Amino acid sequence: MKSNSRVPALAAALVLALGVAAAPAVHAAEQTRALHQAFPAGAAEVRLANLAGRIEIVPGRGGEVVVDATIHGDADSAAETQRILAQMKWVKSHDKKGREEWALSYPVEKYRSYSYPTGKERDGDSELPAFLSFLNVGSQTVTTYRGEKVRIYGHKRDSAPTLYADLRIILPAGSNVAVRNAVGAVRGGDLDGTLAVDTGSGKVQIASHSGQLSVDTGSGDVVVGSAKGETKIDTGSGDVVVKRLVGNGTVSTGSGSVTVSQVSAGKLAIDTGSGDVTVQDGVAGRLIADTGSGGVKILSVELEELAAETGSGDVTVQSSLARAKKVKAETGSGDIVIKAGPDASFDVDSDQGSGSLVVNYADATLRKAGRKVVGARRGDGRTAIHVETGSGDCTIGPKV
Numbered sequence: 001m002k003s004n005s006r007v008p009a010l011a012a013a014l015v016l017a018l019g020v021a022a023a024p025a026v027h028a029a030e031q032t033r034a035l036h037q038a039f040p041a042g043a044a045e046v047r048l049a050n051l052a053g054r055i056e057i058v059p060g061r062g063g064e065v066v067v068d069a070t071i072h073g074d075a076d077s078a079a080e081t082q083r084i085l086a087q088m089k090w091v092k093s094h095d096k097k098g099r100e101e102w103a104l105s106y107p108v109e110k111y112r113s114y115s116y117p118t119g120k121e122r123d124g125d126s127e128l129p130a131f132l133s134f135l136n137v138g139s140q141t142v143t144t145y146r147g148e149k150v151r152i153y154g155h156k157r158d159s160a161p162t163l164y165a166d167l168r169i170i171l172p173a174g175s176n177v178a179v180r181n182a183v184g185a186v187r188g189g190d191l192d193g194t195l196a197v198d199t200g201s202g203k204v205q206i207a208s209h210s211g212q213l214s215v216d217t218g219s220g221d222v223v224v225g226s227a228k229g230e231t232k233i234d235t236g237s238g239d240v241v242v243k244r245l246v247g248n249g250t251v252s253t254g255s256g257s258v259t260v261s262q263v264s265a266g267k268l269a270i271d272t273g274s275g276d277v278t279v280q281d282g283v284a285g286r287l288i289a290d291t292g293s294g295g296v297k298i299l300s301v302e303l304e305e306l307a308a309e310t311g312s313g314d315v316t317v318q319s320s321l322a323r324a325k326k327v328k329a330e331t332g333s334g335d336i337v338i339k340a341g342p343d344a345s346f347d348v349d350s351d352q353g354s355g356s357l358v359v360n361y362a363d364a365t366l367r368k369a370g371r372k373v374v375g376a377r378r379g380d381g382r383t384a385i386h387v388e389t390g391s392g393d394c395t396i397g398p399k400v
Contacts, residue, residue: 029078030162033085035069039102041175045194047101049093049180051145052116052152052164057179057188057195057206060170065177067169069104074115074162084163093146095180104165108148113160115153116183141200141218143182152183171195174211185220203238221256239275245282257294263301276313283323295334310334314392318399321346321383330388338385339399345379348396351388360397 039046046065053072060066071088075081084107093103106114139154153160164184171177171191178196179186186197188206196214197204204215208226215222218236226244233240236254244262250269251258257275260268263282270277270289277289280299288307289296295313298306306327308315314334317327320341327346329336335355340346350357350373359366359376367375376396387394 029081030072030074031078031081031085032073033071033088035071035088035090035165036067037069037090038064038066041065041172041177043176045176045178047095047099047178047180048167048169049095049101049103049145050165050167050182050184051104051106051143051150052114052183053166053181054184055167055169055179055181055186057169057171057186057191057197059189059191060172062172065169065171065175067167069165069167071104071165072162076161080161084161088165091146096144101178101180103146106145106150106163108146108150111161111163112148113151113153113157114164115155115157115160115162116164117154117156117162141183143200145182150182154183277310296329320344320399324383327383327385329386329394331392332390333392334389335392336387336389336394338387338394338396340396342398343379344383344398345381346383346385346396347375347377347381348385348387349375350394351386352392352394353389354391355389355393357387358393358395358397360395 041063048067071085073081073085075084087105087107089105090102091105093101095101141152143150156162169179171193173192176194181199181202183201184199185202186199186204190208192210194212195209198216199220200218201220202217203220204217205223206225210228212230213227214232216234217238219238220235221238222233222235222240224242227242228246230247231245231249234252235256237256238253239256240251240253240258242260245260246264248267249265252271253275254273255275256272258270258272259278261280263279263284266285268284268287272291272294274293275291276294277291278297279287279289279301283302286305287298287303291310291313293312294310296308296310296315298308298317298319301319302323303319304323304325306317309330311332312334313331315329315331315336317329318339321344322341357373361378364376364378366373
């Protein structure tokens, strides 16, 4: 996420104005409880749900999914805190889609709102120091948990007890697990099997995964070191980075940039409402890149079919086109640059409201409408190229 350079100055001014001590506040009333639970890891899916807290997923051995939870609580009194912690356990429940899941038994029958005041600071996403977390008064998440509508506040609130659980989940290879976390970051190691991660708000980081991976977050960045298999990533707001992708992939973000590198995919589809899209290094059968506002860069990728579109931004394609059958590039406002190989063979046609088509292959045969170049053919024209700009130039030439 982008940081705000004005925040440190604002924080310093508030410290002076309010006379707040520059040391993190410690809530002496908070209590903790450790909870250990194992679930059989067979062919059936194991679904786990948590309301708030950090989650760490690590590889393990054996035939069980093991969960170690550290539950933190702070209610109106020490006795109430002890009572809540003592009653916390894993119970069978159902998510909004009616699927059975194991959920930690937050007392939603009594409390419909909870405080997770240290959430952003502990997840490393806060722009404010912990002692100024009281300024984060507007942060809240609403979700459905164990059949009840529940609100989670990102600050301490008198009417809402502080209650959250940090989980360490140990997954044996080949397991089938879905993890739902309403608020909090999720981090994973080198994992194998079928894994679905769903968080309402929080950053998701997976070192590597082999198998079927699905990540869905309402708000938060997603970073995957290596993904091998079927990969699906969806975030409402946040950047997505996949450092290595082998297999088919789908990436969608409402607002944020997407970067996918070291690609070996049959099909890769990327869609962002606002943000840049970059795919670099590798091969792809079919590549779709769509952004409402932002640039599209396809760099050093050998492909068979490409569809690149942006409402506002440039489109850059660097590929030899040796394998390409169809290339389509569109921008409402911006330039299109295609840097192909010396032996590229293509038939290009253009539809440009305002802008020129420039073909930097001396042996290409140009087509004109009046004085304007509207198309060109080189060789046997085996790569069909269509370019369209509302306002912008298009240049096709050999990569230098």
